[in-house]
Amino acid sequence: xxxxxxxxxLVIAQIVQKLKGSSLxxxxxxxxxxxxxxxxxxxxxxxxxxxxxxxxxxxxxKLQNAVYSELSVFPSPSHPAAPPEHLKEPxxxxxxxxxxxxxRILKSLNSMCTELSxxxxxxxxxxxxxxxxxxxxxxxxxxPDLSLFRPVYAPKDFLEVLINLRNPNYENGDSLSFRTHLGxxxxxxKVKDIPxxxxxxxELGLTTGQLGIDDSTQVPxxxxxxxxxxxxxxxxxEQDSAAAQQYIRQGSPTALRAELWALILxxxxxxEDILYYEQLKTxxxxxxxxxxxxxxxxxxxTASNDDYYFVFEDYLYQVxxxxxxxxxxxxxxxxxxxxPPKSYIRGKLGLEEYAVFYPPNGVIPFHGFSMYVAPLCFLxxxxxxxxxxxxxxxxxxxFRLHSISSHPSGIVSLCLLFETLLQTYLPQLFYHLxxxxxxPLRISFKWMVRAFSGYLATDQLLLLWDRILGYNSLEILAVxxxxxxxxxxxxxxxxxxLAAAEAVLADLSTLKVMPLLQIFLFATVT
Amino acid sequence: xxxxxxVRHHPLQPHPSFPMPHSEGEWDFYWxxxxxxxxxxxxxxxxxxxxxSHFRNHYELTRKNYMVKNLKRFRKQLEREAGKLEAAKCDFxxxxxxxxxEYHLFVEEFRKNPGITWIMKPVARSQGKGIFLFRRLKDxxxxxxxxAGKKLTSLEAQPARSTANPSGSHDARSSDDxxxxxxxxNYVAQRYIENPYLIGGRKFDLRVYxxxxxxxxxxxxxxxxxxxxxxxxxxxxxxxxxxxxxLTNVAVQKxxxxxxxxxxxxxxxxxFRQYLASKHxxxxxxxxxxxxxxxxxxxxxxxxxxxxxxxxxxELYGYDILIDQxxxxxxxxxxxxxxxxxxxxxxxxxxxxxxEDTLHVVDMEARLTGREKRVGGFDLMWNDGPVSxxxxxxxxxxMGNFVTNTHLGCVNDRKKQLRQLFRSLQGQKKASS
Numbered sequence: 013x014x015x016x017x018x019x020x021x022l023v024i025a026q027i028v029q030k031l032k033g034s035s036l037x038x039x040x041x042x043x044x045x046x047x048x049x050x051x052x053x054x055x056x057x058x059x060x061x062x063x064x065x066x067x068x069x070x071x072x073x074k075l076q077n078a079v080y081s082e083l084s085v086f087p088s089p090s091h092p093a094a095p096p097e098h099l100k101e102p103x104x105x106x107x108x109x110x111x112x113x114x115x116r117i118l119k120s121l122n123s124m125c126t127e128l129s130x131x132x133x134x135x136x137x138x139x140x141x142x143x144x145x146x147x148x149x150x151x152x153x154x155x156p157d158l159s160l161f162r163p164v165y166a167p168k169d170f171l172e173v174l175i176n177l178r179n180p181n182y183e184n185g186d187s188l189s190f191r192t193h194l195g196x197x198x199x200x201x202k203v204k205d206i207p208x209x210x211x212x213x214x215e216l217g218l219t220t221g222q223l224g225i226d227d228s229t230q231v232p233x234x235x236x237x238x239x240x241x242x243x244x245x246x247x248x249x250e251q252d253s254a255a256a257q258q259y260i261r262q263g264s265p266t267a268l269r270a271e272l273w274a275l276i277l278x279x280x281x282x283x284e285d286i287l288y289y290e291q292l293k294t295x296x297x298x299x300x301x302x303x304x305x306x307x308x309x310x311x312x313x314t315a316s317n318d319d320y321y322f323v324f325e326d327y328l329y330q331v332x333x334x335x336x337x338x339x340x341x342x343x344x345x346x347x348x349x350x351x352p353p354k355s356y357i358r359g360k361l362g363l364e365e366y367a368v369f370y371p372p373n374g375v376i377p378f379h380g381f382s383m384y385v386a387p388l389c390f391l392x393x394x395x396x397x398x399x400x401x402x403x404x405x406x407x408x409x410x411f412r413l414h415s416i417s418s419h420p421s422g423i424v425s426l427c428l429l430f431e432t433l434l435q436t437y438l439p440q441l442f443y444h445l446x447x448x449x450x451x452p453l454r455i456s457f458k459w460m461v462r463a464f465s466g467y468l469a470t471d472q473l474l475l476l477w478d479r480i481l482g483y484n485s486l487e488i489l490a491v492x493x494x495x496x497x498x499x500x501x502x503x504x505x506x507x508x509x510l511a512a513a514e515a516v517l518a519d520l521s522t523l524k525v526m527p528l529l530q531i532f533l534f535a536t537v538t
Numbered sequence: 539x540x541x542x543x544x545v546r547h548h549p550l551q552p553h554p555s556f557p558m559p560h561s562e563g564e565w566d567f568y569w570x571x572x573x574x575x576x577x578x579x580x581x582x583x584x585x586x587x588x589x590x591s592h593f594r595n596h597y598e599l600t601r602k603n604y605m606v607k608n609l610k611r612f613r614k615q616l617e618r619e620a621g622k623l624e625a626a627k628c629d630f631x632x633x634x635x636x637x638x639x640e641y642h643l644f645v646e647e648f649r650k651n652p653g654i655t656w657i658m659k660p661v662a663r664s665q666g667k668g669i670f671l672f673r674r675l676k677d678x679x680x681x682x683x684x685x686a687g688k689k690l691t692s693l694e695a696q697p698a699r700s701t702a703n704p705s706g707s708h709d710a711r712s713s714d715d716x717x718x719x720x721x722x723x724n725y726v727a728q729r730y731i732e733n734p735y736l737i738g739g740r741k742f743d744l745r746v747y748x749x750x751x752x753x754x755x756x757x758x759x760x761x762x763x764x765x766x767x768x769x770x771x772x773x774x775x776x777x778x779x780x781x782x783x784x785l786t787n788v789a790v791q792k793x794x795x796x797x798x799x800x801x802x803x804x805x806x807x808x809x810f811r812q813y814l815a816s817k818h819x820x821x822x823x824x825x826x827x828x829x830x831x832x833x834x835x836x837x838x839x840x841x842x843x844x845x846x847x848x849x850x851x852x853e854l855y856g857y858d859i860l861i862d863q864x865x866x867x868x869x870x871x872x873x874x875x876x877x878x879x880x881x882x883x884x885x886x887x888x889x890x891x892x893x894e895d896t897l898h899v900v901d902m903e904a905r906l907t908g909r910e911k912r913v914g915g916f917d918l919m920w921n922d923g924p925v926s927x928x929x930x931x932x933x934x935x936x937m938g939n940f941v942t943n944t945h946l947g948c949v950n951d952r953k954k955q956l957r958q959l960f961r962s963l964q965g966q967k968k969a970s971s
Contacts, residue, residue, distance in 0.1 A: 149739060150772040228949075266812060267819045319884065320809060323738035323768060389738070391816060471812055 027082045035284055036078050043071055070251065077253035081278035084484050085408055087347045101349035101417045105179055106424075110349045110416040113173050117376055118353045120164050125302055128160055132302045132355060132370055141297050148293070152316070152325035158309045163379035167461045170378075170414060171196075171454070174424055177416070194446060195431030196453045201418055203429040206437065209491060210533055213483065215261040216526075218534050223263025224475040224526030237265075244268045253278055261482035263475055263526070270391040276481050277404040281397050289396035292334035295372075299337075303371045307332045311382045320470055324389035328382050331399050335406075341373035344407035349417035350374075375411075380458075383465040384410050387473050409486055413461050421486040426460050427453055429490040434497055437536065441501050450510040455517050456493040463489060464520075472525045492525060495532035499523070567902055572596070572875060584850045589900055592874060593753070593853050594846045599837065600855070600874040602726045603636040603661045612840035628840075630833045630869050637725040644727050648675065655730040671730060731868055735861040737813065739772040743870060744807070744859040746946060748834050748919075749896055753847040755922035758838055759899055760831070762915045762950040763888050766810045768803040804885060811947035814865075822865060830859060830867045831944050835920055837869060854896055891915060891952060898956065905963055913959065914952040917943050 031037055044062055047053055053061045066072040087099045094102075101107045125132055136144070147154065175196045182200055204212060216222065221236035231237070240262065247259045248271050256275045264272050274280070296304075311328045315321045335341070345352055352374025354367045385402050392398035412422045419425065434452055435442045445452050459467050463486070464476060479488050496517065497504065503516045569591045579594050598604045609631055617625035635644035637658075648656070658678065660668040672678055734741045747761040805813075815823045834857060856876025860868045878893070880886035895914035898906075911918045911925060918925050925943040 153772065266816045269816060319882065320805065322803065323740060323805070326739055326772070390813060393817065470809060 023086065027079060027086070030082055031078055034078070035282065036074065040066075040071060040075065043069070073251050077251070077275070077278050080253045080257075085344075085347055096346070099347060100345070100351075101419075103179075103418045106177075106349060106416050106418050109173070109177055111351075113170075113416060114350065114353060117164055121302070121353075121376060124162065124164075130302055130305075134300050136298060136300050140300075144297050148297075148330070150326055151329040152311075154308075156305070156308060158305060158312065161305050161309050163310060163313075164306060164376055166379040167458050168454075170423075170461070171457045174416065174427060177424065193428075193431070194435055194442065195428075196451050197424065197428045197431055199424065199428070201425050201428050203420070203425055203432055204487065206433070206533065209487070212485075213479075213488070213491075213529075213533060215482075216479070216530055216533060218530060221262060222526050222530070223265065223478075224472070224524065225530065227263075241265045241268070244272065248272065248275065251275060257482055257484070259482075260478050264478045266471075269474065269478070273391065273401065273481060274397070277401060277408070279397070279400045279404055281394070281400070285400055286396045289334065289399050292337050292399075293330075295337040296333045301336060301371055303336050303377060304333055306377055307336070307382070310377055310379060314380055314466065315382045315386045318383075318386065318466055321383075321386040321389070321466070324386060327389045327395065327398060328385050330395050331385050331402055332377070332382060334399055335403065336371040336373050336375070336377075338373045338403065339369075341375065341403065341407060342369060344411060345374060348411050348415055349419075349422075350411070350415040375406075378414065380462050380466075383462050387465050387470060387477070390470055390474070408484075409480060410463065412486060413463065423461065426486060426490040427457065429487060430456055430460070430493050433491065433494040437494075438498055438501060441497065441504055444505055445513060448508055448510070448513070450507070450513040452497060454510070455514055456497070459493055459496075459520075460489045464492065467520045468523060468525065469521050472523065476525050488529070491532065492529060495528040496520065496523065498532055498536070499528055567900075587902070588850050589852060589902060590850050591852060591854065593750075593851045594848060596845070596853055596874045598841045598844050600872050601661050602634070602659060602728075602871055603724055605837070605841070605872065606631065606634045606636065606726065608840045608844060609837065612836070627832055628836050630829075630836070630867060632729040632731060632868055634726050634728040637727055645675070651729075655732055657728050657730040659726055659728065661724040661726060731860055731862055733863045734773065735863050735865070736773050737766075737768070740768045740770075741773040742766045742768045742805075744810070744830075744857075744861070744867075745876070746807075746830070746834075746857045746859060747876065747892055748838075748855045748857055749852065749899060749916060750838060750855065751852050751899065752849065753838075753842050753845045756838060756842055756920055757918070757922070758834065758920045759913070759916040760834065760919040760944045760946060761892055761895070762807075762917065762945050762948055762952075763892070764807040764946065765885070765888070766805040766807065768805070770803060804881065806884065806888070807947035808949070818865065826861070826865050826867060827944070827946055828942065830946065831919065831942050833857070833859065833867060833869050835924075837872065838920070852900055854892075891950075895952060895956075905960065907963070907966070910959065911943055912955060914956045915950045917945050919944050 043066070047062055047065045050065065053065065063072075066075070097107060101110065121132075144151075175198075177197070177199050179199050210217075214220075221240060223237070223240065226236040227233070244259060244265055245268065247255050248268060253276055256272050260272055260276065307329070311325060311332070315328055316325050342352060352369040353376065355370035384406065385398075388398055388402055388405070392401055409421070412419060413426075414423065416422070416424060431442075431453055442452065463480070464473055468476065476488065476492065480486060500516055504513060507513045507516060566585075566587065567589050572592060575590075575592050575594070579590075584590070598608055609628060613625050613628040616628065633647060635641070635647070637644065653673065655671055655673050657669065657671050744764060744766050746764040749759040749761070751757040751759070811823060811827075814826070837857075853874060854876065856873040858870040858873070860870050862868065878889050880889055892915065895916050899913050899916055906913070919942065927941040927943045
């Protein structure tokens with residue numbers, strides 16, 4: 013009991029510490045001072061009266077939302093004497109694997125840099141700055157020569173690293189036994205099974221209304237949709253993050269989605285946020301980074317070729333170029349197993365005073381990175397708001413999809429969850445695919461790393477991401493991947509090669525996400 | 539049956555009931571070219587059951603100058619009969635002047651609105667050919683030096699004369715059959731819409747398909763699918779010479795240096811409708827789409843009395859609609875031979891399904907009862923009167939919620955609907971035999 017209390021007070025202390033540095037704190041202070049003018053505030057009961065005032069005026073709600081936002085990424089309680097690396101990632105072998113993966117990426121980046129004789133960063137000449145400023149809203153029209161640039165890595169390179177992960181304390185043995193994992197991932201992490209998933213995703217059950225199912229043309233809107241929209245409007249009026257998160261588990265109506273996501277992510281466009289974005293934009297104009305070319309190449313290769321996202325090409329540059337210069341993103345490395353790559357000023361290798369993080373936000377983009385931003389362009393049209401939403405989505409969710417960690421939403425756990433689900437509930441299919449050399453994870457990995465962006469139709473993708481926000485977890489990606497295999501099981505049983513299996517699963521654009529999930533979780537005989 | 543190139547061959551092949559004709563002239567169903575029509579329609583005998591895919595004088599609707607005339611006349615009539623408010627519903631066409639005969643009226647309007655942009659379009663060409671933008675009368679001096687301009691100069695030398703027949707319709711041959719020797723191409727000068735709705739900084743227009751089975755009485759169907767065609771470059775009024783910025787035809791975009799064939803630069807209407815709904819809310823979108831319904835119906839009504847209504851004829855029109863920043867739709871033009879070549883897999887599927895459903899509605903096999911409100915992806919939009927989404931007799935009192943039976947950009951579960959439809963028709967046949 014005492015331990016729990018002291019844990020709780022530690023958590024509270026840490027969150028208070030974090031919030032003290034935020035603009036919300038300054039605003040609350042100002043509001044408190046201003047409220048002294050009000051007649052209902054009496055000196056004798058100052059504390060209670062101000063608290064009451066905050067409650068009525070909605071400032072308490074804002075504080076609640078901020079606390080809730082911090083809690084959503086708060087690492088699970090650990091030993092008070094745990095060093096900071098443990099908060100990033102408790103398992104040593106995972107930390108080591110992430111470290112060596114990072115070294116490889118950095119080596120690749122540095123060698124590209126030397127090969128092409130391009131500096132990692134350079135200041136733009138004034139003429140070039142002017143030109144870029146003029147072209148800011150249509151950077152997509154630029155066609156720089158990017159043929160020599162290669163993406164630093166692609167998802168399948170990352171998959172190879174994950175396949176080779178081993179826990180040195182776990183005796184796998186050379187002989188096959190019933191304990192052997194038949195899939196590609198060979199680390200023993202705890203993942204949920206279907207009964208646990210049913211409990212976790214209880215709101216997706218057959219008897220609960222869902223957007224994505226119960227708003228289809230055959231269902232009269234009076235049954236579910238109208239009421240759901242009404243509740244959504246009420247949640248928005250109350251401006252309560254936690255309520256919004258609960259509400260969105262059943263899906264968000266199209267018209268309310270942009271505001272609901274902003275509420276859940278606790279994004280409000282304050283003047284200082286817009287100013288911050290403009291500052292980042294100035295940084296882009298003044299300095300050119302090597303990663304910019306990588307970003308350009310990625311956008312041209314992926315989003316620009318997508319039938320639906322090509323329209324938003326310009327927004328993608330405006331977001332991603334600013335993103336790489338945003339040092340506030342470095343904050344998320346406290347709970348990310350990854351660490352930002354360090355670079356040294358020329359000639360001062362090893363001297364800490366001359367170390368800089370490269371890129372400034374510590375995130376090196378890989379092939380397909382721009383697809384995290386593309387679906388958001390559907391909802392947000394104001395560049396600074398779009399930017400804030402993307403940044404928050406990244407530091408809450410997307411970073412877990414390309415760093416090695418034991419977190420239940422980390423990509424390693426997702427892969428293991430996917431393989432376990434398939435092995436347990438579709439053993440014949442799993443075995444067949446394994447026999448023909450088409451390990452299922454080889455096909456589904458790219459879906460999960462991109463959170464299905466670019467594979468599903470946009471409206472279905474947004475319904476899926478509603479649930480990611482609602483459950484504050486990426487596990488639904490693994491469940492959906494398994495559900496897709498289950499759906500196409502009959503065709504997959506007929507194939508005889510990896511290429512043929514890929515072909516069966518090449519086009520997911522006609523899939524309806526929610527019925528698939530519901531059937532897999534709640535209507536399959538286990 | 540005869541037919542021409544493109545996607546048309548594919549869906550028509552599996553129809554066992556349509557044997558190929560043995561000789562020229564021996565056909566029951568002809569998807570013809572307009573040129574064939576012009577030359578042969580008048581001296582071709584057609585049996586009762588025969589169907590042909592164009593109306594004899596469809597150009598009343600599809601040639602820009604005729605359409606403008608017909609619409610203006612219809613608007614005047616509406617104003618006389620039903621008042622200004624009703625007539626204002628016809629204001630979906632940007633101010634247009636026929637050139638060269640309305641040149642002086644154009645100059646008057648031009649002078650009243652200095653600084654706005656105008657677009658000059660040849661009347662009978664397609665795929666964006668010959669179109670240009672201008673802001674100063676100086677800019678059309680070059681055009682005046684060309685053939686149409688020469689005609690203008692000679693016309694200016696003559697006393698004013700109307701080129702329209704008293705009945706209001708036009709004879710296609712009379713425009714060629716002038717006193718002058720030079721074969722002249724007519725143009726229209728139209729007010730350019732300077733505030734188009736932009737997505738991702740790009741301009742786009744909408745292509746919508748309307749199937750007219752007869753004009754008297756007017757029976758028209760609206761296809762649920764369609765697409766938005768994007769210009770490849772970002773919209774700006776500073777470069778009116780850049781064709782690629784302003785013209786959204788795929789044919790023009792295909793020649794743009796930015797064009798990548800894989801892109802296709804098209805969005806299906808469903809995606810477009812969802813995008814708008816998430817940005818402006820469902821009510822605004824409902825209003826926009828019902829304004830578009832208004833465009834289709836009024837434009838057809840305006841030519842209803844002049845089109846030679848032949849029971850053998852039907853026509854699939856491709857409407858080009860532009861949305862401006864106030865979410866007001868504008869009619870750009872109507873095409874009688876909308877392109878049926880596909881630019882992507884999705885496009886191919888849309889067009890094959892469109893043709894299949896057209897054939898279902900035309901109903902050569904006489905399977906339908908004639909009382910259907912929906913066939914595959916087509917919804918019956920007008921049946922000598924508005925068609926309501928609700929079942930039962932229409933609520934003509936004007937009160938109550940009349941929602942038109944159109945579902946543009948909505949879910950198109952046509953396969954399912956066709957299955958149900960034909961199953962119930964079979965059932966009805968069995969029951970009556």
